[in-house]
Amino acid sequence: MKRLLTALTGALLLAPMAHAQTPADPFTWLEEVDAPKALTWVEGQNAKSAKRLEADARYATYLAQARAIFTAKDRIPWPTFRAGGVDNLWQDDAHVHGVWRHATLASYRSAEPVWETLLDLDALSNAEGKNWIWKGATCLKPAQTLCLVELSDGGSDAVEIREFDTAKKAFVERGFRFASGKQNLDWIDQDSLMVSRIWTPGDETPSGYAYIVRKVTRDGVAREIYRGQKTDVGVTPIVLRGAGGKADGLLARRGLTFFENEFVLLEGGQTLPIALPRKAEYQAYIDGQAIFQLKEAWGGFAAGALIAYDLKALRAGAAKPELIVQPGPRQAISDVYDTKGRLVVNLLDEVKGAVDAYDRRDGRWTATRLALPKDATFTVRSASGDDNQLLVAAEGFLDPASLWLANAATGKAEPVKALPARFHAAAHEVKQHWATSSDGAKIPYFVVLPKGAKLDGSLPTIMYGYGGFEVAKPPIYLPEMGKIWLERGGAYVIANIRGGGEFGPAWHQSVLREKRQLSFDDFAAVAKDLSARKITSARRLGIYGRSNGGVLTTVSMTQHPELWNAIVVESPLIDMLRYHKLSAGASWIGEYGDPDVPADRAFIETYSAYQNLKSGVKYPEPYITTNTRDDRVHPGHARKFAARLEAMGVPYLYYEQTFGGHANDADPELNARRWARHYVYLAQKLMD
DSSP states (O other): OHHHHHHHOOOOOOOTTTOTTSOOOTTGGGGSTTOHHHHHHHHHHHHHHHHHHTTSTTHHHHHHHHHHHHTOTTSOOOOEEETTEEEEEEEETTEEEEEEEEEEHHHHHSSSOOOEEEEEHHHHHHHHTOOEEEEEEEEOTTTOOEEEEEEEESSOSOEEEEEEETTTTEEOTTOOEEEEESOEEEEEETTEEEEESOOSTTOSOTTSOOOEEEEEETTSOEEEEEEOOTTSSEEEEEEEEOGGGOEEEEEEEEESSSSOEEEEEEETTEEEEOOOOSSEEEEEEETTEEEEEESSOBTTBOTTOEEEEEHHHHHHTOOOOEEEEOOOTTEEEEEEEEOSSOEEEEEEETTEEEEEEEEEETTEEEEEEOOOOSSOEEEEEEEOSSSSEEEEEEEOSSSOOEEEEEETTTOOEEEEEEOOOOSOGGGEEEEEEEEEOTTSOEEEEEEEEETTOOOSSOOOEEEEEOOOTTOOOOOOOOHHHHHHTGGGTOEEEEEOOBTBSTTOHHHHHTTSGGGTHHHHHHHHHHHHHHHHTTSOOGGGEEEEEETHHHHHHHHHHHHOGGGOSEEEEESOOOOTTTGGGSTTGGGGHHHHOOTTSHHHHHHHTTTOHHHHOOTTOOOOOEEEEEETTOSSSOTHHHHHHHHHHHHHTOOOEEEEESSSTTTTOSSHHHHHHHHHHHHHHHHHHHTO
């Protein structure tokens, strides 16, 4: 479930036949991802940008520092509970693609864990002539030795899935195997799976996802058990797994839009609808209770509420929802997990973290707050279904990530590992301020700056923003930013603009569709507030955004070129009049609107940066970068924006990595080069 949501998020002029009044776009040929002409253009752009950025005297130093961080041997090997121990995917300079490995929990907790290699992805890539990127494994409970391994060739969202035996350290001969595609599946039992994939050409939605679910058995029989509609975003299979790993029930999540769903219980060849509002999400299953979060007010519950349905009552048609927790107006639920006997809720309160464990007794849910560090951002790395243990990461802007082993039943937690400091944090401090947006809304933002900095507008500052898909952006430790930027006297800002998930569904929904301009106004308001406080000035302020943040940064460039001097646009959405025709774009109509609907097109075209570039305007020189193998946000967005700037005679830089996918960080070496280029550009624009 979470993997599909991640893949959907992450998250151009219409054809003349659709809108005769719109001039033909001269750059649509750049949408042909692997066309020789397009790739030749990319090579030329890369060469020009490399000459400018990699020839800078600072590049070698930045690269060495980034490489040391991304390939360091003393990184925390992030763990996942499996088979009584923990798994980890380890990448370094000798294992670029990574090694999937396993250790006992006791060994993992020691200073020098003893690892058992399960699968060497570099060796597999070499043997098969592929560029395999790890995308995870789903292992059959309770033994968890049979796993469905997901492999992406080049880092795209499309994955090939193979059955792997961790006891034998080999793929299962004549085991389950599915060719590359955008697909979701889970074990029902040892001999059957619940699978959503594109079974035959044409069996996909306009978003490029599957809408037909089949039960696939080991003998190769694939029987349809649920079918959505071709107009959906996609359908996700969900297995409700109870004690001992047994499948207690099967659900289907039918995505009507990105934010609207229908949930049905698949029972004896029938589909039993579950009473929920359309804006609701499945979160977990524990002690016979299916857990959902409401994204809108419904049935006496407010938006954001976490509720439970009893599975037996659902089957009997007599289910009544129970309230687990209702977040406050300045709170938001980030994630929900289940252990053997507890429901774990990762919470943001004023954009600061907390983790609560809920126990259900006599129809009531009571919470225990885990004893984790104060004023930190938390990520639940893994929750054990065999007991009540959790592995939780804690971090802050100036606090290196640490890993804690917590007990959801007792609330106790103890440190297991900690990342060494990667930069001199003691010289800096963190402040939280609030800016006033165009409609009077108060917008929080964090600033990391040198202690005692002279506030005269001279601080070179990078401002990051996202503002979409209810994705919160709390404080995190960015070692490469600290080492390369902060240590050289720079400042860093996260603007918690509307559209994100910092304060729950309402914070997100307040800027959907025709209200999107408010999110852009929030970002501009933070920039103006930074200048008013004399933390920085337009000459020294740069902005960075990726994916949905590419909409933000390019609109900021076209609407307020006077507010910044540097703009990093990465893996971006830009041409918002054609985004729904490219890759997974159609799935985001609920966020932005439908350009094929005249009323929606009217408000989208007021801000879409590709169409709003104007001759005679002095724009900051942007650095535009993407990835050829990004099948979520089409590289055509970035390519065409650069090409249009070139045609207008507007200075820009463009660089396209050839593999890595939407995340663009699959290879540690290429990731180091990526950030070295970013920071050379930012130093040139803001520090020189």
